[in-house]
Amino acid sequence: MNDKNNLNWNLITGISLVIFNLYWTWDKLHLLYLYHYTGILFFIMFPDWVLITNTIIGLIGTAIGIMLLKRKMTIKKALIMNFCILGIGFLLFVVSR
Numbered sequence: 001m002n003d004k005n006n007l008n009w010n011l012i013t014g015i016s017l018v019i020f021n022l023y024w025t026w027d028k029l030h031l032l033y034l035y036h037y038t039g040i041l042f043f044i045m046f047p048d049w050v051l052i053t054n055t056i057i058g059l060i061g062t063a064i065g066i067m068l069l070k071r072k073m074t075i076k077k078a079l080i081m082n083f084c085i086l087g088i089g090f091l092l093f094v095v096s097r
Helices: 002-037 048-069 075-095
Strands: none
Touching: 002 048, 002 075, 048 075
């Protein structure tokens, strides 16, 4: 029973990590698209390197979520790694303003 419960937690956590990181990636790529291919004027614009770095961070986080789904990583290790890389991405946004 304990193994099945652990599998459910891996599934829930892995899917939520994948969804969150895919949204993170989509949001940064969408912002990059809006900056270059529309006529919208923005009050605050982030540099391209910050958006591209955050896209790469989101893809790494998606890979971490998939590894958690395949049970190649523990939940604790996956969450710590994901929050660390997303923290770095958030700091890039704060510093680049």
